[in-house]
């Protein structure tokens with residue numbers, strides 16, 4: 339079987355799941371391409387090359403990050419079999435089912451949907467620090483168990499559709515509707531840079547998946563494109579960045595493994 343996994347990951351959790359899926363498929367003798375959606379920009383992949391397409395993203399307010407939503411619209415499903423997985427800190431109701439419905443609209447046949455609970459990456463809101471740390475071993479075991487489960491369903495063509503029931507839909511909508519409204523009203527220009535702490539290393543500019551940050555006269559400036567993925571906020575070496583109105587980051591989230599390298603998120607290309 340030849341599988342393509344398209345993913346977006348702000349801070350590494352979704353990438354970790356996507357990579358575990360790829361490694362596990364390859365161990366079973368299948369081919370698997372892993373592709374960061376942020377690298378594809380507006381280039382739709384040719385789905386006819388693959389037997390199955392996987393889509394992975396972090397849940398934002400029970401919704402799909404705008405970059406992923408826009409990319410899905412470019413795809414032509416042509417009845418291709420697909421699966422959708424999301425990562426979340428706690429709960430999204432129908433997060434994966436929502437992604438599945440967007441894929442279905444583009445003509446995919448979505449057989450498998452799964453949620454993975456991972457550490458929280460919102461680190462400038464104090465209360466959410468409670469969901470911040472999960473021991474690495476626990477993450478590894480948890481992800482591998484679920485990956486094995488969904489792969490057995492995908493490879494044996496046995497549907498498993500987490501989140502496709504009325505209760506999950508209602509709980510998802512309760513979060514998604516206000517979140518999408520809030521996103522539209524408040525997102526433009528939300529990254530705040532504390533100029534006193536900024537050392538002008540340029541890392542935030544190079545890491546941003548949507549080229550939202552630029553340097554103007556040695557001042558990092560927000561271009562109004564932020565999708566609140568928290569990559570720059572968590573990887574700024576001096577914690578100089580936050581979202582407007584939020585507290586300084588004291589315990590940044592550096593990723594799901596002790597050796598996670600954030601530049602990995604931009605590296606993968608289709609073979």
Ligand SMILES: Cc1cc2nc3c(=O)[nH]c(=O)nc-3n(C[C@H](O)[C@H](O)[C@H](O)COP(=O)(O)O)c2cc1C
Nearest residue numbers: 347348349350351352396399400425426427428429
């Ligand atoms: C803007 C934003 C909104 C989020 N909303 C939710 C949510 O509604 N439910 C949830 O359980 N986690 C939520 N999270 C947590 C992330 O989905 C979770 O940490 C995810 O695994 C991050 O994946 P990544 O490292 O691939 O970016 C949110 C995170 C961000 C940045």
